[in-house]
Amino acid sequence: MQLLRDEAFIEMNQALFAFNDDAIYSFIHEGVYQIEQVAKVYLSAKVKQMLEGIDQITLQSNVDYRPSEGMLDIEFDLDGISSEEVAHILQALIEKKRYYRIPNGALIHLESDDFSSFQALQQNLQLSKKQMENGVISIPAARSFQVEEALNKTDYRYSASFQQMLEQLKHPEQLRFELPTQLVADMRDYQVTGFQWMKALSHYHLGGILADDMGGLGKTLQSISYMLSEANDKKEHYQALVIAPASLLYNWKKEIEKFSPTLSSGVIIGAKQYRRELLEQHKETNILITSYPTLRKDQDLYEDHLFDCIILDEAQVIKNHLTLTAKAVRSLQAKQFFALSGTPIENALDELWSIFYTISPGLYGSKKAFGNLDPNYIAKITRPFILRRVKKMYWKNFQIKLNQSNTPS
Known part of the structure; x- marks a missing residue:
């Protein structure tokens, strides 16, 4: 009797009852075996079914990539449990509940190792119930490496399209595009x-x-070559927007005319009414060029416009996401964003979050969540999305090649 009381059973009307899920789970898995040392224990068919139901649970994950939308769909399966119940279990996990009772009465311990990968996924991606529909979690493809990191301990199945994307983002040289x-x-x-x-x-x-x-x-040249290629690939009219410091506007126009004369370009400057007229005149222009200060005043002129691409030159300008400039840039709509910056991190790691919050808002989640991440983990999940080369590296390579040749220096 004392053993039963220790297991949190309560005496009521000359019978013993356990109401607490923790107590019930503990008794079924441990308490029963302790009582068997001193007494004969008979288990009903229903209790046996509860035990069997718990022991048979195995978490499986399926990840698919939707190319047309740039989204990932993650679906979880639990052996012997319907998809409807799985959806409820995932909701319970997101709500940080400790147990979930399935129809046969079995209690699933949600803090067990079986769910550790989902919990890591939920923590790293800050998943909410809004991101899940019918048990399927949909998130931006920018978080692919976080998904891979979290699910590496589960029984996972990756679709061919998702596996290919991971491989090609890790090794972009596998994708060959003609200049x-x-x-x-x-x-x-x-x-x-x-x-x-x-x-x-x-x-x-x-x-x-x-x-x-x-x-x-040559960040400018690389960007121009990219925009030219995209314009060639698009059957309809292609239009991009370059936002740069005011002192670089005409340098961009000059470089576009020099390296890609088939692309039309226009600088949006002058008084507000004149800028409005310029935008109307440049409806068919391939590349519009404006400055950060001007953009802050022109948000209303772009609110209904969807650009094919937006290039942010000297993107450290938006390193503080709370500034009017950063908010103005985030108000723009584009299929693609690229940032150019020789100093993406000048003082603090938060500056990196601010830039990606603008160009790829699905990558890191909230600023608070980003602040809790280990810097090494941040580096790992960010690496495919930053390309950096330094001048001294190429000067050293040039010297090596020069010394290997017969040409006098």
Whole structure:
């Protein structure tokens, strides 16, 4: 009798009852065996069914990629449990409940190792019930590597499209895109790599930061080659927007005319009414160019416009997501965002969150959640979305090649 009381049974009307889910789970899994040491225990068919139901649970995950929308669908299966009940179990997990009772009466312990991968996924991705419909979780493809990291301990099945995406984002050189024949430039190998990287991310509806060292490595040229290629691929009219510091507006126009004369471009400057007229005149122009200060005043002029791509030059300008400039940029609509910055992190890691919050808002989740992540984990999940080369690296390679040749220096 004392053993039963220790198991949280309560005496009522000359009978013993257990109401608490923790107590019931503990008694079925441990208490019964302790009492068997001192007494004969008979289990009803229903209790036996509860035990069998618990022991047979195995978590499986299925991940699929929807190319047309750039989204991942994650579906979980539990052997012997209907899809409707699985959906309820996932909701209970998101609500951080400890147990869930399935129709046969069995209690599923939601804090067991069987669910550790889902819990890691839920924690890292800050999943909510709004992201789940009929037991299927839908999240942006930008979080693919976080999904892979969280599910690596489960019995998972990846669709061919998701597996291919992971492989190609880890090794963008596997995707080969031809440089546009209209490009008037002899691109260096690393610049071609940058072009391929931008095209690979664009292929999967993902944004990134081209973070080559400041000055001389050709971030502008790589961006122009990418936009030219995208314009060639699109059957309909292609239009991109470049946002840059005011001092660089005409430099962008000059570079576009020099390297890609088949692309039309226009600088949006002047008084507000004149800028309005310019936008009307440039409806068919391929690349519009404006400044960050001007954009802050022109949000209303772009509110109904969907760009094919937006390029943010010197993107460290939006390193604080609370500024009017950052908010103005986030008000824009585009199928694709790329940031250019030789210094994406100047003072704090939060600056990286701010830039990606604009160009790929699904990557990190909330700023609070980002602040709790380990820097090494941040580096791992971010690596495919940042491309950085430094000048001294290429100067060293140039010297090595020069020393290996017979040409005097």
